[in-house]
Amino acid sequence: AAGPVALVVFGGGITTVAAVNLAASALMVAGNLVLALRFQPALLRPRFDRAMFRKLGAYGGGLTVAGLAIVPLTTAERLFLACNHSTTAVAYLAVAGNLATIVQVFPEQLTAPLLPGLARLEAAGRLDELRDLYRKGLSGLFLLVTPAAVLLGLVAQPFLSRWAGPQYGVHSTAPCLVIVAGVWFDCLAWMPVSYLLSAGRTRLIAGIRGAEIIPYLAAAWVLTARFGVMGAAFVWSAGCALDSVLLFGAARRVASLPCLPLSGRRVYSLAGPVLLGVAALLLARFTSGLTVRLGGAACLALAYGVTVWYLILTDRERRGIMTLAGNTLGGPPVGRHVKVRAL
Numbered sequence: 001a002a003g004p005v006a007l008v009v010f011g012g013g014i015t016t017v018a019a020v021n022l023a024a025s026a027l028m029v030a031g032n033l034v035l036a037l038r039f040q041p042a043l044l045r046p047r048f049d050r051a052m053f054r055k056l057g058a059y060g061g062g063l064t065v066a067g068l069a070i071v072p073l074t075t076a077e078r079l080f081l082a083c084n085h086s087t088t089a090v091a092y093l094a095v096a097g098n099l100a101t102i103v104q105v106f107p108e109q110l111t112a113p114l115l116p117g118l119a120r121l122e123a124a125g126r127l128d129e130l131r132d133l134y135r136k137g138l139s140g141l142f143l144l145v146t147p148a149a150v151l152l153g154l155v156a157q158p159f160l161s162r163w164a165g166p167q168y169g170v171h172s173t174a175p176c177l178v179i180v181a182g183v184w185f186d187c188l189a190w191m192p193v194s195y196l197l198s199a200g201r202t203r204l205i206a207g208i209r210g211a212e213i214i215p216y217l218a219a220a221w222v223l224t225a226r227f228g229v230m231g232a233a234f235v236w237s238a239g240c241a242l243d244s245v246l247l248f249g250a251a252r253r254v255a256s257l258p259c260l261p262l263s264g265r266r267v268y269s270l271a272g273p274v275l276l277g278v279a280a281l282l283l284a285r286f287t288s289g290l291t292v293r294l295g296g297a298a299c300l301a302l303a304y305g306v307t308v309w310y311l312i313l314t315d316r317e318r319r320g321i322m323t324l325a326g327n328t329l330g331g332p333p334v335g336r337h338v339k340v341r342a343l
Contacts, residue, residue: 062202069209073239077220077232084225092229095164096176097236103152103183106144107190110137118198127255130195134251135258136317138191139269142261143312145187146273147304149180151297154280156180158290175233182237188261189244192251201254208246212239268311276304 037043082090114137121130156176161169196205216239223231251257263269283296309318 059200059202062204062206065206066202066209069206069213072213073209073216073243074236076217077224077235080221080224081229081232084221085228089229089232092168092171093175093232095160095168096172096229096233097179099156099160099163099172100152100176100179100183103145103148103180104187106148107141107187110141110144111190111194115194115198118195122195122199122255130255131257134191134195136263137194138188138258138261139263141188141191143263143269143272143308145184147276147301149184150273150277150280151301153177153180154284154297154300155290155293158288158293162290171229175229178230178233178237182233182240185237185244186240189240189247192247192257195251195255195257196247199254201250204250204254205247208243208250212243212246263312264314265312268307272304272307272312276300 078090078093081093114133117133118130121127121133153176157169157173160172160176164172193205196202216235219238220232220235223235225231227234248259252259260266279300280297283293283300287293287296313321
């Protein structure tokens with residue numbers, strides 16, 4: 001929000017925006033340092049522990065390699081698209097990707113609180129409880145991400161036309177829909193990644209990501225050269241799908257964790273998103289304006305939420321959500337007599 005204000009006051013274009021971002025990052029680092037020293041005063045008197053350093057190196061080394069591998073796996077298609085076509089094609093792809101990846105906010109918020117719980121259960125050897133928490137986290141993620149992806153696809157074309165211009169509505173809509181499919185796979189993969197992190201299997205993640213680089217680069221070059229923006233979108237989504245399959249397979253091999261993201265009420269949890277998708281397709285077929293589609297998306301989201309609440313969630317899950325909501329909002333605990341376990 002500070003970027004546009006600084007542009008109005010100082011001008012300077014991209015240099016001003018970069019300076020604002022640098023200042024914001026510096027303030028964030030300073031704030032984190034102040035909080036860290038407040039809660040952990042021992043940080044002012046650091047000590048070097050070789051055993052701890054080796055453990056951190058083994059854990060962080062895998063994360064570092066995996067992080068480095070992500071760079072070509074998320075940028076190569078844009079580089080090759082510019083080489084094989086033009087920067088205009090890259091702009092169409094970038095706008096499509098910026099809209100599609102909004103859905104990734106859900107796994108970021110849902111899996112972060114689960115990671116400490118998974119780590120504690122893994123360390124204590126309570127594998128049955130770990131699998132139960134993992135399964136519920138995965139099914140909850142599926143029930144959130146799937147409708148978000150469907151409804152985003154519904155409003156993509158009119159939104160892109162209004163937001164970026166008619167040319168982007170024409171050239172970015174189809175790539176956006178393809179990328180949304182890849183984002184769906186990527187979002188679900190946050191659960192096996194969270195487990196592998198909690199179990200200290202960072203080298204396994206690094207191995208998977210490293211093995212994907214050469215095939216991805218080859219496919220990105222061929223598909224962007226032949227199909228342009230659509231080829232780039234397809235190779236990105238296919239990479240996400242492959243990565244998701246490999247990560248789920250790794251989690252299943254290590255701890256026999258489930259791969260299907262369905263809840264205990266499998267028929268309802270599968271039928272809900274399918275019916276939502278059919279309704280969204282019909283709405284897209286007979287409407288075109290952004291206002292109408294946004295209104296339709298809101299109605300579909302409400303209907304889907306009611307369906308999930310009454311037909312998919314169990315009584316214990318509903319009580320758990322109400323208790324969590326009551327505690328979060330600061331009101332009196334709901335269902336105090338119920339022993340709430342991890343949803």
